[in-house]
Structure formats: structure tokens, C-alpha cells
Amino acid sequence: xxxxxxxxxxxxxxxxxxxxxxxxxxxxxxxxxxxxxxxxxxxxxxxxxxxxxxxxxxxxxxxxxxxxxxxxxxxxxxxxxxxxxxxxxxxxxxxxxxxxxxxxxxxxxxxxxxxxxxxxxxxxxxxxxxxxxxxxxxxxxxxxxxxxxxxxxxxxxxxxxxxxxxxxxxxxxxxxxxxxxxxxxxxxxxxxxxxxxxxxxxxxxxxxxxxxxxxxxxxxxxxxxxxxxxxxxxxxxxxxxxxxxxxxxxxxxxxxxxxxxxxxxxxxxxxxxxxxxx
Amino acid sequence: xxxxxxxxxxxxxxxxxxxxxxxxxxxxxxxxxxxxxxxxxxxxxxxxxxxxxxxxxxxxxxxxxxxxxxxxxxxxxxxxxxxxxxxxxxxxxxxxxxxxxxxxxxxxxxxxxxxxxxxxxxxxxxxxxxxxxxxxxxxxxxxxxxxxxxxxxxxxxxxxxxxxxxxxxxxxxxxxxxxxxxxxxxxxxxxxxxxxxxxxxxxxxxxxxxxxxxxxxxxxxxxxxxxxxxxxxxxxxxxxxxxxxxxxxxxxxxxxxxxxxxxxxxxxxxxxxxxxxxxxxxxx
Amino acid sequence: xxxxxxxxxxxxxxxxxxxxxxxxxxxxxxxxxxxxxxxxxxxxxxxxxxxxxxxxxxxxxxxxxxxxxxxxxxxxxxxxxxxxxxxxxxxxxxxxxxxxxxxxxxxxxxxxxxxxxxxxxxxxxxxxxxxxxxxxxxxxxxxxxxxxxxxxxxxxxxxxxxxxxxxxxxxxxxxxxxxxxxxxxxxxxxxxxxxxxxxxxxxxxxxxxxxxxxxxxxxxxxxxxxxxxxxxxxxxxxxxxxxxxxxxxxxxxxxxxxxxxxxxxxxxxxxxxxxxx
Numbered sequence: 001x002x003x004x005x006x007x008x009x010x011x012x013x014x015x016x017x018x019x020x021x022x023x024x025x026x027x028x029x030x031x032x033x034x035x036x037x038x039x040x041x042x043x044x045x046x047x048x049x050x051x052x053x054x055x056x057x058x059x060x061x062x063x064x065x066x067x068x069x070x071x072x073x074x075x076x077x078x079x080x081x082x083x084x085x086x087x088x089x090x091x092x093x094x095x096x097x098x099x100x101x102x103x104x105x106x107x108x109x110x111x112x113x114x115x116x117x118x119x120x121x122x123x124x125x126x127x128x129x130x131x132x133x134x135x136x137x138x139x140x141x142x143x144x145x146x147x148x149x150x151x152x153x154x155x156x157x158x159x160x161x162x163x164x165x166x167x168x169x170x171x172x173x174x175x176x177x178x179x180x181x182x183x184x185x186x187x188x189x190x191x192x193x194x195x196x197x198x199x200x201x202x203x204x205x206x207x208x209x210x211x212x213x214x215x216x217x218x219x220x221x222x223x224x225x226x227x228x229x230x231x232x233x234x235x236x237x238x239x240x241x242x243x244x245x246x247x248x249x250x251x252x253x254x255x256x257x258x259x260x261x262x263x264x265x266x267x268x269x270x271x272x273x274x275x276x277x278x
Numbered sequence: 279x280x281x282x283x284x285x286x287x288x289x290x291x292x293x294x295x296x297x298x299x300x301x302x303x304x305x306x307x308x309x310x311x312x313x314x315x316x317x318x319x320x321x322x323x324x325x326x327x328x329x330x331x332x333x334x335x336x337x338x339x340x341x342x343x344x345x346x347x348x349x350x351x352x353x354x355x356x357x358x359x360x361x362x363x364x365x366x367x368x369x370x371x372x373x374x375x376x377x378x379x380x381x382x383x384x385x386x387x388x389x390x391x392x393x394x395x396x397x398x399x400x401x402x403x404x405x406x407x408x409x410x411x412x413x414x415x416x417x418x419x420x421x422x423x424x425x426x427x428x429x430x431x432x433x434x435x436x437x438x439x440x441x442x443x444x445x446x447x448x449x450x451x452x453x454x455x456x457x458x459x460x461x462x463x464x465x466x467x468x469x470x471x472x473x474x475x476x477x478x479x480x481x482x483x484x485x486x487x488x489x490x491x492x493x494x495x496x497x498x499x500x501x502x503x504x505x506x507x508x509x510x511x512x513x514x515x516x517x518x519x520x521x522x523x524x525x526x527x528x529x530x531x532x533x534x535x536x537x538x539x540x541x542x543x544x545x546x547x548x549x550x551x552x553x554x555x556x557x558x559x560x561x562x
Numbered sequence: 563x564x565x566x567x568x569x570x571x572x573x574x575x576x577x578x579x580x581x582x583x584x585x586x587x588x589x590x591x592x593x594x595x596x597x598x599x600x601x602x603x604x605x606x607x608x609x610x611x612x613x614x615x616x617x618x619x620x621x622x623x624x625x626x627x628x629x630x631x632x633x634x635x636x637x638x639x640x641x642x643x644x645x646x647x648x649x650x651x652x653x654x655x656x657x658x659x660x661x662x663x664x665x666x667x668x669x670x671x672x673x674x675x676x677x678x679x680x681x682x683x684x685x686x687x688x689x690x691x692x693x694x695x696x697x698x699x700x701x702x703x704x705x706x707x708x709x710x711x712x713x714x715x716x717x718x719x720x721x722x723x724x725x726x727x728x729x730x731x732x733x734x735x736x737x738x739x740x741x742x743x744x745x746x747x748x749x750x751x752x753x754x755x756x757x758x759x760x761x762x763x764x765x766x767x768x769x770x771x772x773x774x775x776x777x778x779x780x781x782x783x784x785x786x787x788x789x790x791x792x793x794x795x796x797x798x799x800x801x802x803x804x805x806x807x808x809x810x811x812x813x814x815x816x817x818x819x820x821x822x823x824x825x826x827x828x829x830x831x832x833x834x835x836x837x838x839x
Contacts, residue, residue: 079731082727082730108734108735111730111732111733112733118731120724124728124743125725125747134732135732135733138732188732281735284737292644292647293648295644295648296645296662298641299645299662299666299707299708300661300664301665302669302707303669306672306704309683310676310680310683362579362582365576366579366583370580374580378580381584386583388587389583389587391765391819391823392765393766393815393819394765394768395765395792395796395812396795399812460568460569462568462573463568486671486673490673490676492673492674517675520679521675524772536679539676539679543676546672550668554664
């Protein structure tokens with residue numbers, strides 16, 4: 001049944017993506033927010049999304065604001081659960097296992113598996129070291145040698161080790177904006193996730209820091225499944241293997257990045273990437 | 279899943295702590311009423327409130343003089359405090375510079391921190407002799423209580439009205455200024471009316487404070503069981519009646535003091551609820 | 563009168579009111595200091611009162627005050643902070659939060675003499691604790707609870723939502739997020755509330771005298787009666803036992819209150835400054 005729906009609704013990515021290899025699969029997934037007060041309008045943030053993301057690939061998600069990109073990411077690690085009026089529909093499958101349908105899913109384990117980097121680099125009010133060790137410690141890892149090693153490798157993988165290795169115990173708030181965001185990436189890496197989701201990670205950064213983050217992402221691709229939500233069309237083109245274009249809560253088009261940017265099928269996609277709106 | 283069980287347990291514990299304040303309020307209500315109501319019923323509600331005689335030795339308990347006393351003292355305190363507090367809050371909210379505000383505001387709040395017994399003592403040693411020598415009577419009077427209580431509730435009224443004034447959006451001020459008003463005219467005609475219900479709530483809460491105050495009043499009021507007809511008359515309030523006699527009262531007499539407490543409690547709760555109503559309307 | 567002159571006069575009246583408020587404060591402090599400083603010696607602080615307070619010092623009263631303040635804040639802090647956490651982190655606006663807020667608001671308005679009556683009948687009589695520091699502290703707990711709830715709530719609310727999200731996204735549970743991220747950030751604000759509560763315990767008389775009693779001896783346990791500074795001051799001042807000693811005791815009280823206000827003010831400023839970075 002599910003295969004059937006995919007064939008029908010998502011013809012364009014059938015040819016390339018082997019369904020069984022999909023790391024994350026959105027299966028007729030939708031998100032709505034109930035009104036705050038009785039009588040208010042229900043907000044449909046996402047509707048009927050069918051989309052597969054392969055392992056060791058980067059998917060760029062583009063679209064104008066309020067297109068549902070952020071809701072998409074925050075649904076994968078169930079961060080939307082914090083919103084009291086959130087109602088999901090359909091499901092998301094990670095390695096074939098449903099995120100919403102299963103009643104006894106361990107949400108903290110899910111959030112470790114699908115790490116998230118926010119638009120604004122949010123530094124926990126702790127030292128650099130403790131920022132990175134925060135996730136592993138919560139997962140029950142309290143052995144100093146193992147944490148030391150995790151912290152070092154995470155910082156190295158996020159290309160920020162050289163800049164901070166001599167001041168791991170100083171407050172993370174002392175870092176610059178670009179360093180902070182790479183610290184946030186390292187913080188996610190230290191949890192040994194499968195999936196890394198980034199929500200407009202460079203929107204608050206200068207061009208040099210942005211370039212460094214993009215390099216980092218491309219290097220990380222060999223190990224992780226990466227979903228990059230970006231408001232920067234060029235960034236999507238530079239980094240993504242695939243690109244998905246969202247508009248008003250719907251997936252308009254999803255294909256290889258090169259195809260989306262050279263021969264988009266949908267007129268709205270073309271208008272967006274050429275800067276005619278959004 | 280062990281984690282989920284623990285989380286659920288913690289949230290139950292927190293809910294229990296959250297119920298502590300309403301639980302305390304319920305306990306207070308239950309115990310005060312349980313102790314006090316029998317005397318009110320025995321005397322008769324009307325006689326208890328409107329009767330003139332309080333003679334514990336003969337088992338006669340009526341509290342009208344004290345109700346009158348409490349309200350007289352409260353009214354006097356408001357006469358002193360409201361204009362004073364309004365001036366302070368308007369000055370702080372609208373005219374004081376940053377440094378002035380940083381000094382004056384905590385100073386006024388500090389007035390609330392001074393123990394009421396200290397106010398009472400200064401009232402006795404300074405104000406009472408002053409009234410006796412310069413104005414008349416024996417000094418222990420409604421007037422003395424009003425002045426001291428007025429100062430004691432000043433911080434309450436000032437800080438709540440201050441918050442109400444600060445909550446008025448700047449567009450009100452700018453709108454008036456753009457029409458050529460001076461700052462003072464803008465404050466007088468736009469800002470203060472806009473903060474009106476907040477200021478009224480502040481005054482109501484101040485009234486509650488004044489009626490509920492005990493230790494300062496007991497030292498300055500003179501505590502005679504008469505209805506005060508002049509500001510120079512001595513007075514006994516509901517609160518001082520309780521505090522004066524609790525030390526030695528027993529049996530029916532003690533219950534009558536709790537009955538006094540019931541009336542006091544009802545008055546205060548009515549004022550508090552009125553104030554929250556007014557604030558809620560302001561928010562809308 | 564033209565509007566400029568009117569403004570000038572009005573502002574000067576307002577300024578005069580504010581200055582008078584400060585003048586009143588200064589008068590209270592200076593008057594008590596002037597009358598009390600002469601008797602305020604080291605021996606006065608460290609000696610026990612003798613002959614009903616006519617002779618000797620106030621040491622036992624300081625000890626009782628300390629017990630009462632410490633005990634009541636130890637009980638009220640977990641309750642108040644727990645309430646604040648529940649209101650801010652575990653629930654959205656609902657019937658329960660309305661009831662909780664109503665309870666806390668009303669409790670804040672209950673006059674101290676009512677607390678005194680209540681503490682007397684519940685703790686002293688009904689629970690048979692008698693006049694003792696524990697009865698007094700339990701009564702004060704209810705009195706300072708609203709202050710601690712309000713300040714803790716403000717402190718917890720001021721912690722940014724982003725920090726919570728970041729913590730959740732790293733696999734933290736709600737409780738882990740609260741204990742590891744939110745509470746450490748909110749601590750200065752919470753401490754402010756607790757210190758304000760201590761201030762109220764120190765200066766309270768009506769609620770304490772009917773629950774903790776007024777025994778002059780140094781209490782050896784919380785189940786014994788004790789006379790706090792404020793109660794001691796009230797008794798020796800009202801009964802005219804010793805004016806010099808009354809003023810000196812008042813001065814000690816005021817010094818405590820001043821210290822408490824200075825500490826909370828400094829903490830508050832530090833807290834606000836910390837939030838800005």
C-alpha cells in the first residue's frame with residue numbers, strides 16, 4: 001500500500017531512490033496546529049508529504065518562509081511535541097521504523113539519533129567541553145576517557161578543534177558566531193547520530209563562517225544522512241545532492257539538485273530559484 | 279521506559295507542590311471559619327456585626343465599633359497614601375531619569391521591608407506625642423494610625439501603579455506629544471487615564487494592606503472600644519482586637535476573636551478578588 | 563497659566579513627593595540608629611537577655627530568629643520553586659494554573675494576624691505542637707510562599723526558550739532540561755525570592771507571637787518556644803521594659819533588613835545583566 005502511494009504521488013523520485021535504502025521517509029505526512037482559542041483557524045503547516053532521504057546524502061530543502069520547511073525538520077525528532085496544539089498525520093519512517101505510529105518509542109533516543117542544529121547558534125550556559133559532552137552524558141556516558149575522546153573527535157569532525165582545543169574549559173559563550181555554530185554541529189556529532197538536520201544554520205552568520213559550515217557539511221556527508229533547510233538557494237545548489245522545493249506546506253518538486261536548478265519541472269520552482277518571489 | 283515512569287512521577291510531585299498554595303488557603307479558610315462561625319451563629323449574624331458591645335467577661339460579642347474603626351483608619355490611610363503614592367509612581371514612571379529611578383525605587387520598596395513593629399514604635403515615640411502636644415487629644419488616634427499606615431502602604435500602591443503606568447504603550451505618549459502637549463499634559467490626559475484600572479487595583483490592594491495591618495496599629499490606636507467620630511479619637515480595629523486579647527483569651531472569648539478574624543478575612547478576600555477583577559479587565 | 567509653567571509646577575510637586583518618601587525612609591533609619599546606637603554593643607548582641615529584657619542582650623532572640631527564618635525558607639523554597647516549575651514547564655494555561663495562581667495571589671493578601679490565628683489553631687492546638695519554632699516556621703512558610711512562587715516564576719520564565727529546545731534536541735528529558743539548564747540559569751532570581759522571604763520572617767511579629775510563643779531562653783530544638791527579634795522588640799517596647807534596649811533591638815532589625823535588601827538588589831542587577839549577554 002505504501003509503495004503504491006509513493007508510486008502515485010512521488011513519481012519523480014522513484015527512478016533514482018531505492019526505497020529500501022531510504023534513511024528517512026515521509027509517508028503522506030502532514031502537520032497541523034490546532035487554534036489557541038476555540039473558534040480560531042487550524043493552521044496546516046504541512047500536508048501530504050511523500051519524500052525519501054537516502055543515507056550518506058545531503059537533501060537541501062528550499063522554499064519561502066512559512067512553506068513548512070522548519071515544521072518538517074522538527075517533526076523528525078518530534079520537537080514539535082513541545083507545541084501543545086501540534087497534530088501530526090501520516091508518519092515518518094526512520095530505517096523503516098515509524099516515528100509516530102509506535103506508541104512506546106523512546107523520544108530521547110530518537111532525538112539522539114536525529115540531531116538538530118538551529119538557525120541561531122544556541123550555546124548552553126556551560127563550558128565548551130560540557131556543551132559537547134551534554135548529549136553523551138544524558139545518554140548515560142560518564143566515563144571521562146570516553147567523553148574526552150568523543151569531545152575531541154566531534155570537535156575535529158566539525159572543524160573547530162584547532163580553534164578551541166586550548167580552552168575547552170572556558171565558557172562556550174566566549175566563542176564567535178561562526179565558531180558557535182560549528183560547536184553546535186560538534187554537539188550533535190558527539191551523540192553519534194545517524195541523521196543531522198540543520199535549520200537555516202548559516203542565516204545568522206557572515207560569508208566566511210558560512211563557507212566553513214558548508215565545507216563541514218560536505219565532509220560529513222560520507223558518514224551521515226543530512227537534511228539542510230536553507231533560505232539561501234545558492235547554498236542549496238552548492239551543498240545538496242538532492243533538493244526539495246516546498247511551498248505553502250506542500251512538496252512541489254524533489255529531484256537531483258542539478259536537475260532542479262537546470263530544468264525544473266514546475267513553473268513555481270523555476271520562479272523561486274530565479275528569485276522572482278520568496 | 280524507566281525514564282518515562284520517572285518523568286511522570288516527577289510531574290505528579292510538582293503538581294502536588296503547585297497545589298500547596300491553594301491548599302494553604304483552603305486550610306486557613308476552613309480553620310478560621312470552623313473556630314469563628316459558632317460564635318457568629320450564637321450571637322446572630324446581624325447582632326455580631328452591628329451590635330455595639332464587646333464584653334468578653336459577660337459573653338457579649340459584637341464588633342461594630344471595630345469594623346467602623348478599621349474602615350476609619352483605612353480611609354485615613356488612603357487619604358494620606360493615595361495622592362502621595364500616585365505622585366511617586368508618576369514621577370518614577372514618567373519623569374525620573376535612569377539614575378534617580380535606580381535610587382528612589384528601591385528606597386520606596388525598602389519602606390515595605392521595615393518591620394511594622396518598628397513603624398508602630400516610631401509612631402508611639404514621635405507621632406503620638408506630636409499630635410498630643412500640637413493638635414490635641416491624647417495622641418493615640420485615628421490620625422496617628424492613618425499617617426503611619428499611609429506610609430506603610432505607600433510602597434504597595436506606588437509599585438503597582440508604577441507597573442500600570444509603564445505598561446501604557448509609548449504610542450499614547452507620542453500621540454499626545456505630537457499634538458503639541460507638554461510631557462505633563464501627555465501624562466495627565468493620556469497616560470494616567472490609560473493606566474486607570476491598574477491604579478485602581480493598586481489602591482484596592484493598598485486598602486487591603488491597611489485593613490490587615492496589626493502591629494503598628496495596636497501601638498498607636500489607643501484601642502478604646504468606641505466608634506471614632508473625630509480624627510483625634512482613639513480607635514480599636516479588627517486586627518488589634520484580635521492581637522490584644524489573643525494572649526489571654528480562652529473558650530468562647532477565643533472563638534469570638536476567631537469570629538472577628540472571619541469578618542476581617544472576608545473583607546480582605548473581597549478586596550483582593552475585586553482587585554484581580556479590575557486588573558483582568560485592564561488586561562483586556 | 564501657560565502649559566510650560568504648569569508642567570514645571572507639576573513635575574516639582576511629583577519630585578517633592580518622591581523626595582519625601584526618601585526623607586521618611588531616612589528619618590526612620592537615622593532616628594532608630596541615633597536612639598539605638600548607644601546601646602548596641604558587642605555584649606548586647608552576644609549576651610542573653612536577663613530580667614525580662616531589662617538587662618543583658620538579645621543573643622537568644624537572634625538565635626530564635628535565625629531558626630525561624632532558616633526553617634521556614636527551607637520548607638517554602640521547594641514548595642515555591644516546585645510550583646513555579648510546574649506553572650512554567652509542565653502545563654499551559656488551564657483550570658489548574660488558574661486555581662494555583664488564585665491560591666497564591668490570595669495567600670499573598672492574607673493579613674499576618676490571620677496567619678497567626680490559623681497557625682495557632684492548626685499547629686499549636688490541633689496538631690499539638692504547642693508554641694514552638696516549628697509551629698512558627700510552618701506558619702511563616704505559608705506566608706512567604708507567594709513571594710517565592712512569584713520570583714521563581716519570573717526567574718524561570720526569563721530563561722530563553724531556545725535553550726530548552728537545544729537541550730531537548732540533544733536527547734534530554736523535561737526534568738533533565740530543568741535541572742541541568744533552566745534552574746542553574748534561574749538560581750539568582752530564585753535566591754532573591756528566598757532572601758525576601760527571610761526578610762519577612764525576620765520582621766514578622768503578629769503571625770509569630772501566637773505560634774512560636776515568646777520564651778526568652780535560647781531554644782535548644784525547633785520544638786521549643788523561642789522569641790524572635792521582632793517579637794522581643796515588640797514586647798519590651800510595648801511594655802516599656804527598656805527604651806534603650808528596644809531601640810537597639812530595632813536597630814539590629816533594621817540592619818538585617820537593609821542587608822537583605824542590598825543583597826537582593828545586587829543579585830537582581832547581576833541577574834538582569836547576565837540575561838542581556
